[in-house]
Amino acid sequence: TYVVTQNCIRCKYTDCVEVCPVDCFYEGENFLVIHPDECIDCGLCEPECPAEAIFLDDDVTEDQQIFIEINAQLSEKWPNITERIEPLEDAEEWKDKPNKLALLIK
Ligand code: SF4
Ligand code: F3S
Numbered sequence: 001t002y003v004v005t006q007n008c009i010r011c012k013y014t015d016c017v018e019v020c021p022v023d024c025f026y027e028g029e030n031f032l033v034i035h036p037d038e039c040i041d042c043g044l045c046e047p048e049c050p051a052e053a054i055f056l057d058d059d060v061t062e063d064q065q066i067f068i069e070i071n072a073q074l075s076e077k078w079p080n081i082t083e084r085i086e087p088l089e090d091a092e093e094w095k096d097k098p099n100k101l102a103l104l105i106k
Contacts, residue, residue, distance in 0.1 A: 003067050010031075011091040
């Protein structure tokens with residue numbers, strides 16, 4: 001399954017949502033997640049993310065492993081998002097900032 005990782009936090013570009021054939025993205029206030037049971041591993045979303053935040057679970061780096069669990073948990077809780085929306089206002093500023101996990105609004 002594909003996983004949204006840290007660099008989406010406070011950016012939320014949502015280009016990923018537009019290409020997903022099975023609409024398996026779920027939206028929080030400042031982050032999106034992928035439902036692991038719904039993702040069909042098509043890989044279409046990965047190159048669309050301007051923040052390069054999406055990875056196949058097997059390729060998630062050691063320091064981002066927690067996001068596999070975060071995607072699984074929050075996709076059960078958050079509402080489905082099926083259309084692209086405007087990125088967060090200061091997305092460009094927050095893109096590529098390190099240690100954004102603490103800023104994730106669950
Ligand atoms: Fe959707 Fe495909 Fe991305 Fe999975 S890999 S979230 S099915 S676009
Ligand atoms: Fe997030 Fe990238 Fe999608 S920033 S909302 S994973 S396009």
